[in-house]
Amino acid sequence: MWWLFWMPSLQATDIYRAELSNGTVLYTDAPAGQGFQPFLLDKKPLPHRNKVNVRNFPLLDSWDDEILSASAQYGVPAELIKAVCLAESGMNPRALSPAGARGLMQLMPDTARGLGVKDPWDPVQNIDGGTRYLRSLMQRFPQLAHAVAGYNAGPKNVEKHRGIPPFTETQNYVVRVLDLYDHLRDARPVVPEDVPAYEAGR
Numbered sequence: 001m002w003w004l005f006w007m008p009s010l011q012a013t014d015i016y017r018a019e020l021s022n023g024t025v026l027y028t029d030a031p032a033g034q035g036f037q038p039f040l041l042d043k044k045p046l047p048h049r050n051k052v053n054v055r056n057f058p059l060l061d062s063w064d065d066e067i068l069s070a071s072a073q074y075g076v077p078a079e080l081i082k083a084v085c086l087a088e089s090g091m092n093p094r095a096l097s098p099a100g101a102r103g104l105m106q107l108m109p110d111t112a113r114g115l116g117v118k119d120p121w122d123p124v125q126n127i128d129g130g131t132r133y134l135r136s137l138m139q140r141f142p143q144l145a146h147a148v149a150g151y152n153a154g155p156k157n158v159e160k161h162r163g164i165p166p167f168t169e170t171q172n173y174v175v176r177v178l179d180l181y182d183h184l185r186d187a188r189p190v191v192p193e194d195v196p197a198y199e200a201g202r
Contacts, residue, residue: 046087046176049183059091063104063123064190070131071190076138079184080177081105081131084151087177093123105130148174 047057054060063085064078071078088106089095101108103126112120117129137147140155143163150158153170164174184190 046172047090047180048176049179052086052180052183052188057086057091059093060086062091063093063127065192066124066127067131067190068192070127073128074131074135076131076135077181077185078190080144080181081127081134082184082190083177083180084130084134084148085127086180087173093121093126102126103130105133107133145174145178148177 051057052060064082067078067081067085070076071081085091085104088101089104091104093104095104095106096102097106099108102112102120104123105126107115107117107120107126107129109120111133112129115129115132117125120126120129134147134151137150137155138144141147141150141158146158146163149164149170152173153165153167157165157167157170164171
């Protein structure tokens with residue numbers, strides 16, 4: 001098997017993989033055409049509420065019905081679930097972090113197994129498992145900010161520091177997720193697929 005690495009930019013972080021019919025394997029940060037799959041996706045800056053639109057996130061509303069279903073089943077606000085999805089993957093069900101977290105809600109393999117998620121790449125299973133995990137954190141920590149911090153840094157770190165851990169990444173994550181949550185509740189609520197958002201907002 002031949003291996004060919006094609007890296008147009010030294011500053012690129014997202015890597016995609018494709019295998020050609022002759023056995024050549026391509027790795028690139030600028031996939032052209034079909035056949036490329038995410039291989040290693042680096043963490044992007046957390047999305048700002050002003051960037052939350054379909055142009056910046058083409059799959060923004062693709063999983064609303066699944067989010068609503070998980071929200072109704074587990075009692076977690078749909079907009080909070082979506083805010084976590086945005087912060088974790090930008091609504092990309094094929095997102096893969098350098099640490100190995102997968103899918104929309106970036107479930108780690110051990111976490112996914114513990115939640116009974118057989119296929120973390122499946123948006124339905126990922127959202128279901130991620131929402132159940134988020135609910136468990138909300139039950140564990142009465143303050144929502146602490147539950148969100150636990151999703152990013154792990155619940156043991158929240159308990160150890162008796163609140164949001166002093167990690168810059170986690171502190172930024174909590175602020176951005178809660179801001180996205182407020183924005184979605186106020187301006188862009190999660191609605192069923194057959195209900196236009198402008199009607200739901202009336």
